[in-house]
Amino acid sequence: MSAFLYLIPSTIGDYEVKDVLPRKTLDVIQDLDEFIVENIRTSRRFLIKAGYTKSIDNIKFNLLDKHTSESELPGFLDSAKSGKSIGLISEAGCPCVADPGARVVALAHQAGIKVKPLTGPSSILLALMASGFNGQSFAFHGYLPIDTKQQQKRLKEIEKQARLNDQTQIFMEAPYRNNKMLRNIVMSLSEATMLCIASEITTDGEFIETKSIGLWKKNLPDCNKKNTVFLIFA
Amino acid sequence: MSAFLYLIPSTIGDYEVKDVLPRKTLDVIQDLDEFIVENIRTSRRFLIKAGYTKSIDNIKFNLLDKHTSESELPGFLDSAKSGKSIGLISEAGCPCVADPGARVVALAHQAGIKVKPLTGPSSILLALMASGFNGQSFAFHGYLPIDTKQQQKRLKEIEKQARLNDQTQIFMEAPYRNNKMLRNIVMSLSEATMLCIASEITTDGEFIETKSIGLWKKNLPDCNKKNTVFLIFA
Numbered sequence: 020m021s022a023f024l025y026l027i028p029s030t031i032g033d034y035e036v037k038d039v040l041p042r043k044t045l046d047v048i049q050d051l052d053e054f055i056v057e058n059i060r061t062s063r064r065f066l067i068k069a070g071y072t073k074s075i076d077n078i079k080f081n082l083l084d085k086h087t088s089e090s091e092l093p094g095f096l097d098s099a100k101s102g103k104s105i106g107l108i109s110e111a112g113c114p115c116v117a118d119p120g121a122r123v124v125a126l127a128h129q130a131g132i133k134v135k136p137l138t139g140p141s142s143i144l145l146a147l148m149a150s151g152f153n154g155q156s157f158a159f160h161g162y163l164p165i166d167t168k169q170q171q172k173r174l175k176e177i178e179k180q181a182r183l184n185d186q187t188q189i190f191m192e193a194p195y196r197n198n199k200m201l202r203n204i205v206m207s208l209s210e211a212t213m214l215c216i217a218s219e220i221t222t223d224g225e226f227i228e229t230k231s232i233g234l235w236k237k238n239l240p241d242c243n244k245k246n247t248v249f250l251i252f253a
Numbered sequence: 254m255s256a257f258l259y260l261i262p263s264t265i266g267d268y269e270v271k272d273v274l275p276r277k278t279l280d281v282i283q284d285l286d287e288f289i290v291e292n293i294r295t296s297r298r299f300l301i302k303a304g305y306t307k308s309i310d311n312i313k314f315n316l317l318d319k320h321t322s323e324s325e326l327p328g329f330l331d332s333a334k335s336g337k338s339i340g341l342i343s344e345a346g347c348p349c350v351a352d353p354g355a356r357v358v359a360l361a362h363q364a365g366i367k368v369k370p371l372t373g374p375s376s377i378l379l380a381l382m383a384s385g386f387n388g389q390s391f392a393f394h395g396y397l398p399i400d401t402k403q404q405q406k407r408l409k410e411i412e413k414q415a416r417l418n419d420q421t422q423i424f425m426e427a428p429y430r431n432n433k434m435l436r437n438i439v440m441s442l443s444e445a446t447m448l449c450i451a452s453e454i455t456t457d458g459e460f461i462e463t464k465s466i467g468l469w470k471k472n473l474p475d476c477n478k479k480n481t482v483f484l485i486f487a
Contacts, residue, residue, distance in 0.1 A: 026382050026383060034277070037275070038275060038276050038277040039275045039277060041272060041273045041372075041373075042271055043268070043272040113378060113382050114382055115381070115382045115385075116378065116382060117389055118388065121384075121385055121387065124382075124384070124385035125385030126385075127385070128385050133461070134383045135383070135461075136380075136454070136461075138275075138374040138379070138455070139372065141375075141378055144347060144350065144378050145372070146370075147349070148260050148348055148349045148354075148370040149260060149358065149368045150355075150358070151349075151358035151359030151360075151361070152355060152359075153355065154350040154351055155395040155396075156393060156395050157392070157393050158390075158391070158393075158420070159390065159392075161389040161390050162389075215362075220370070221372070225369070227367070227368055227369075227370075228362065229359070230362070
C-alpha cells in the first residue's frame with residue numbers, strides 16, 4: 020500500500036459540508052488522522068461537520084500559512100514518506116487554488132509521493148461556469164494591485180487581454196474593498212465590455228449577474244464584505 | 254418562486270456518479286424534468302446513475318452541440334422564462350468549461366434568468382490543484398494548434414508567458430494525439446521548465462506527476478487515448 024497526499028476541498032459558504040462535498044471526498048477524510056491545514060481551529064470544526072468519527076484529539080495537525088518557513092515543509096511529508104496517507108485541507112474551496120498549499124504539493128512530487136486531488140467547490144470555477152463567458156480560454160489573476168492608479172492600469176491591461184485573446188479574465192478582491200474595486204472597474208473599462216459579478220457563491224445570498232459595463236454603471240450592487248469573483252470579457 | 258438555469262456537472266472518469274457529485278447537486282437533478290444536453294443517450298444514462306427516480310421518458314431534452322444554430326438557443330430557455338427551472342448537463346466535468354454550454358448561459362443572463370452553478374469534478378481544476386504549480390495565477394488555453402510547427406511555436410509562447418507572468422499554463426489535446434503532443438513538448442521547451450502530466454483524473458488509472466522537461470525526456474509516459482491535462486510552469 021503506497022501513501023498519498025490527498026487534497027481536500029472545504030465549503031466556500033455557509034452550506035452544510037455534506038451538501039457540497041461528494042461521498043468519495045467525505046470517505047477519504049474518515050480514513051486519515053494527519054492533516055496539513057491553514058488554521059487548526061476551523062479545520063477541527065470542518066472535520067466534525069464532515070462527519071469525522073475518530074477522536075479529534077488524536078489528529079496531528081501541521082500548520083501551513085504565510086508564516087510557515089520553507090525549512091518546516093519537508094517534515095510535513097514524513098508520514099507519507101513512511102507509508103501513511105495525509106490530507107491537505109483548504110480553508111475555503113479547493114486547496115492550492117489561491118491558497119498556500121501548492122508549496123507542499125511541489126515538495127510531494129519531488130519526494131515521489133502520489134498526490135490525489137478530491138472534488139469540491141471552487142468559487143473561481145463556479146463563477147466561470149455561471150458567467151456565460153468563454154470557458155475554452157480563461158486566465159485567473161488572483162488579486163490586482165491595491166493602489167487606485169495601478170489597479171486601473173491593470174484593469175485596462177486585463178480588458179485588452181480579454182479582447183485580443185478572446186479570453187475570460189478572472190480576479191478577486193479583499194471583500195471589504197469590493198465596492199471600491201467595482202467603482203474602479205466601471206470607471207476604467209469600456210461601456211461595451213462585459214462584467215460578471217459572482218458573490219457569495221453556493222450560499223443563500225448567492226448573486227451572479229453578467230451585464231455590460233454600461234448597464235452596470237446605472238446600478239452597481241453592494242458587494243461590501245461579500246466574497247466576490249469578478250470576470251471580464253470583451 | 255423564480256426559475257433557475259442549473260449548471261450540472263457530470264463524472265469525468267468511470268467513477269460512480271454519487272462518489273463525485275455532492276448531495277445538493279444530486280438533489281437538484283431530482284427536481285428537474287427538462288435538460289439542455291450535448292448527447293441525449295449519455296445524459297439519460299447519467300441521470301439514471303445519479304439516482305433520478307422520475308420517468309426518464311417524460312423528460313424534455315434540448316440538444317446543444319456544435320451543430321446547434323444560434324436561432325434555436327432562445328427557445329431552450331422558454332420553460333425557465335415561464336417559471337420552470339431547467340438543467341444544463343455537461344458530457345464530462347463542469348458545464349461551460351471547455352464545452353458549448355456558455356452560449357446558453359449568456360442568453361440566460363440577457364433574459365434575466367438566474368444561473369445556479371453546482372459543484373462537481375473538473376479535470377482542469379483538479380489537475381491545477383495536484384500540479385504543485387502557482388494557483389494564484391493561471392491560464393487555460395483549451396486546445397493548441399494541431400500542425401506540428403505551429404504547435405511548437407505556441408508551446409514556446411506559452412512557456413514564455415509562464416516565465417514572464419509567473420503564471421501556470423494549462424492546455425489539453427485530443428487523447429489519440431497525446432503522445433505526439435508529449436514529444437513536441439519535450440522537443441520545444443527548456444530542460445528546466447516544469448511539466449505536470451495529469452491523466453485519467455478521478456479514475457483508478459489516475460496518473461499525476463510533475464517533473465522538469467529534462468527528467469521527462471528520459472522516460473515519457475504513454476498517454477495514448479487517455480484523457481490528459483498538461484500544465485507548464487517556468
